[in-house]
Amino acid sequence: MTDAEVAQAYRDYAGAVYARGLRILHDREAARDVTQEVFVRCFGYRPRIPSGRELLAWLYRVTTNLCLNAVRNGKLRGRADRDLARWGPSAAAPEGPQRRGVWELLAGLDPRTQAVVVYVHLDGMTQAEAAEVEGISDRTVRNCLTRFERHARALLGAEPGPILAKEPS
Amino acid sequence: MNGCLSEFALDDREIHGRAAPTVEAHVAACPSCRARVAERAARVAEFETELAAPTWTRIAAQRSARRRLPPLGIVLAALGTAVASLLLFVGVVPGRRAASPGPTPKGSAPVEIVCRRGAQTFVIGPGEAVVPGDALRFLPLPIWSEARYIQVGSVDGTGAYAPFYPPADDGLSVALPARGVPLEGSIRLDDAPGPERLLVVLSAAPLATRDVARAAVAHVTAADRIDRIGGVKVVSSWIVLPKRGGGAVSAP
Numbered sequence: 127m128t129d130a131e132v133a134q135a136y137r138d139y140a141g142a143v144y145a146r147g148l149r150i151l152h153d154r155e156a157a158r159d160v161t162q163e164v165f166v167r168c169f170g171y172r173p174r175i176p177s178g179r180e181l182l183a184w185l186y187r188v189t190t191n192l193c194l195n196a197v198r199n200g201k202l203r204g205r206a207d208r209d210l211a212r213w214g215p216s217a218a219a220p221e222g223p224q225r226r227g228v229w230e231l232l233a234g235l236d237p238r239t240q241a242v243v244v245y246v247h248l249d250g251m252t253q254a255e256a257a258e259v260e261g262i263s264d265r266t267v268r269n270c271l272t273r274f275e276r277h278a279r280a281l282l283g284a285e286p287g288p289i290l291a292k293e294p295s
Numbered sequence: 296m297n298g299c300l301s302e303f304a305l306d307d308r309e310i311h312g313r314a315a316p317t318v319e320a321h322v323a324a325c326p327s328c329r330a331r332v333a334e335r336a337a338r339v340a341e342f343e344t345e346l347a348a349p350t351w352t353r354i355a356a357q358r359s360a361r362r363r364l365p366p367l368g369i370v371l372a373a374l375g376t377a378v379a380s381l382l383l384f385v386g387v388v389p390g391r392r393a394a395s396p397g398p399t400p401k402g403s404a405p406v407e408i409v410c411r412r413g414a415q416t417f418v419i420g421p422g423e424a425v426v427p428g429d430a431l432r433f434l435p436l437p438i439w440s441e442a443r444y445i446q447v448g449s450v451d452g453t454g455a456y457a458p459f460y461p462p463a464d465d466g467l468s469v470a471l472p473a474r475g476v477p478l479e480g481s482i483r484l485d486d487a488p489g490p491e492r493l494l495v496v497l498s499a500a501p502l503a504t505r506d507v508a509r510a511a512v513a514h515v516t517a518a519d520r521i522d523r524i525g526g527v528k529v530v531s532s533w534i535v536l537p538k539r540g541g542g543a544v545s546a547p
Binding site for chain 2: 133136137138139140141142144145146148149158161162163165166167169178179182183186188191192195199236237245248249250251252255259
């Protein structure tokens, strides 16, 4: 991509990147910082950046990773937890002392699994969409979700069943 | 799925203007999806009216300052003699390193890193913290007699690999300079989250930076040595530098 093409991508996609950052982080300044970093990387990685839907998938992946990293940094955990609580109370995760923040459930997992959980449980992606965005196979997506459920269930001491019951946004 | 669009499908539909008729029919009939379309539009409009221009200015400024400094400026030129002296000095410190006929023993650093922070210039080693704005120079060490080329890059706290030498993603290994001569220029660290996990790769044949980047991302978690890249025997080493400021330091 030329500089002009990156600039065009900014015009086409920056609003969506910002909206995505805001949706995950619930913090305008943090979402703006993420948007900035995404497009700085767009310049840095431009020789291999695709276009169209592939570009959107790449931007999703980078944005998600940066958001997760911001949450890992800790400053936004409270906000993000409150937002992600909207994923819905789980039948296996009762209210009260056993209830844990979603980010706490994600904390011990590898970044890819964290991202897949966000795609599927927060974004409502199909497993095929999550695979497309993350650039992995459907099977790897399923493995990530299984890993997350096993991990969450172990933390919660929960019986088999849905860990996160997604509510309509 | 209940037929509602994912965020990704929604963005694809809004940006690229294409969706299957069944999808359009669902959106038209689904109050939840229509509300999400409206919410998305409001957020995008907020960005475009209030934030797009100033954020682009920041991006352009950060882009120009990122990673690679232009040839050392006047200030560094004035310090050049002192730096060179320092490099020569550390180059003869007993026990720091020695030429070896074969691949480096585990743990031997393939480069000496000189850090310039403000007016200070000092040698920095694994585990020592860096801060955004630090300028790093790399002095290759003669640890493998077959080495002819070098690549240096870093995986930052977000897991992204940034090539330093060569500076381009589609580049090839740079030739090792003469013994005792640092790699040209310096690398200024940006405020990307830390730690900076530097990967130094020595090889007898030039490597594609893309292959090195791929190997770096694949091995960064374990921080294990990489012995082959693209079928070429290499000597590699990770140098982890915690980072203060910018992003938080996370475990490699």
